[in-house]
Each structure stands twice: as structure tokens, then as C-alpha cells.
Amino acid sequence: xxxxxKYSMLLTALFMTLALDSSMTFTxxxxxxxxxxxxxxxxxxxxxxxxxxxxxxxxIVMPLVRTLVKNLTVE
Numbered sequence: 001x002x003x004x005x006k007y008s009m010l011l012t013a014l015f016m017t018l019a020l021d022s023s024m025t026f027t028x029x030x031x032x033x034x035x036x037x038x039x040x041x042x043x044x045x046x047x048x049x050x051x052x053x054x055x056x057x058x059x060i061v062m063p064l065v066r067t068l069v070k071n072l073t074v075e
Contacts, residue, residue, distance in 0.1 A: 013058035021050040 003011070025047040033042060 009062065010059070013055060013062055017051060017054040017058050021047060021054045025050050 026043060029039065029043045029046055033039065
């Protein structure tokens with residue numbers, strides 16, 4: 001199944017948020033608490049909060065970053 005190209009920015013933000021939030025939450029949970037009892041629950045709880053914050057942030061910041069990069073580079 002393929003989606004319309006108009007959803008590309010949303011999909012890019014979704015997949016980037018999933019990748020970044022998952023890796024950062026795992027790393028920070030491991031560093032802060034270690035492999036102790038309840039690790040998985042803390043990781044999932046942190047991941048959910050990170051995703052709720054990260055996805056809207058990505059959707060807001062991505063167009064700004066694209067404009068900044070466009071202004072800093074030449075074609």
C-alpha cells in the first residue's frame with residue numbers, strides 16, 4: 001500500500017520521532033536507572049511521554065529547519 005505524497009512530511013516526522021525517541025529514551029532510562037526491576041515499565045512510560053512531545057515538535061520544527069538549510073546552502 002502506498003500513500004499520497006502529501007503525507008510525506010507527516011510520515012517523515014512520525015518515523016524520525018519513533019527512531020529518535022526510542023533510542024534516546026532507552027539510553028537515558030538505562031543510564032539513569034540501569035537494568036533494574038521495572039526497567040521496561042519505566043522505558044515505555046518515558047517513551048510515551050517523549051513521543052507525545054516529540055511528534056508535534058518535529059512537525060513544527062521540520063519546516064523551519066528545511067528553510068534554514070535551504071538558506072544556508074546553494075543549489
